Amino acid sequence: MRVENYELEVFTPPCEPGAERYSAVAHLTHSIAEVLPYLNAILAGANYMPSANALTWKRASHLVAFHSDRVAVSNVADREEAERELDRMVDLVNRTWDRRAEITADYQAQKRLSPMAVYQLLPQTNCQLCGEATCMAFAFGLIQGKHTLEECPELATNQREALETLL
Numbered sequence: 001m002r003v004e005n006y007e008l009e010v011f012t013p014p015c016e017p018g019a020e021r022y023s024a025v026a027h028l029t030h031s032i033a034e035v036l037p038y039l040n041a042i043l044a045g046a047n048y049m050p051s052a053n054a055l056t057w058k059r060a061s062h063l064v065a066f067h068s069d070r071v072a073v074s075n076v077a078d079r080e081e082a083e084r085e086l087d088r089m090v091d092l093v094n095r096t097w098d099r100r101a102e103i104t105a106d107y108q109a110q111k112r113l114s115p116m117a118v119y120q121l122l123p124q125t126n127c128q129l130c131g132e133a134t135c136m137a138f139a140f141g142l143i144q145g146k147h148t149l150e151e152c153p154e155l156a157t158n159q160r161e162a163l164e165t166l167l
């Protein structure tokens with residue numbers, strides 16, 4: 001089950017021909033499907049898709065996708081960074097597998113965060129200080145990563161804490 005080696009592929013994303021950032025894939029020699037529920041249990045914000053045997057996770061500026069037969073990472077500058085990031089992810093897979101007896105596997109697909117759930121924790125005054133016309137538009141922006149909580153100066157402490165937990 002542990003990943004001992006992989007075949008590295010680095011390429012320009014098809015949607016961005018000529019881009020100066022690359023995507024990279026570690027092609028594996030055997031399936032890591034069994035480790036995905038354990039990664040789902042320990043990685044905050046992971047999105048597990050059991051039917052597709054896939055799990056995605058945002059790590060810093062990279063989107064990481066774990067599939068049964070490969071691990072992909074986006075937004076790398078060159079082959080060196082690709083290898084560094086993929087080595088980290090392979091190490092994460094191996095450490096998680098080694099610790100599986102201590103982890104309760106999570107087989108649940110992540111539920112999508114609802115804009116209404118976020119909106120209900122905002123001040124709902126539509127004051128526009130965040131640059132959006134309404135608090136609902138700001139809620140969409142928070143979910144999409146276009147905004148941060150710091151951009152709403154009207155948030156009370158309890159609202160901020162609840163949103164930090166939710167997001």
Ligand code: SF4
Pocket residue numbers: 122123124125126127128129130131132133134135138151152153154155
């Ligand atoms: S600054 Fe806050 S309260 Fe004002 S519109 Fe934006 S989200 Fe709503």
